[in-house]
Amino acid sequence: MAPMAIDTPAVHELAAIETDTRFFMRLLIGAGIAAAALVGGGVVWHENELAGGSPPAAQVEAPPAAN
Numbered sequence: 001m002a003p004m005a006i007d008t009p010a011v012h013e014l015a016a017i018e019t020d021t022r023f024f025m026r027l028l029i030g031a032g033i034a035a036a037a038l039v040g041g042g043v044v045w046h047e048n049e050l051a052g053g054s055p056p057a058a059q060v061e062a063p064p065a066a067n
């Protein structure tokens with residue numbers, strides 16, 4: 001196999017592009033996860049509002065007994 005000349009600046013440039021690509025892919029994935037969490041939280045909040053905003057039965061206190 002014949003020796004090949006390596007263009008060092010081009011290798012560094014490709015490494016920088018790959019690093020930037022990985023960063024933006026992670027950024028997009030993180031933004032997608034955050035958006036899914038916000039949508040999920042909004043659905044739960046909206047369903048609670050549709051139910052009249054009443055607290056769960058475990059949080060409702062019984063009125064004091066009249067003597």
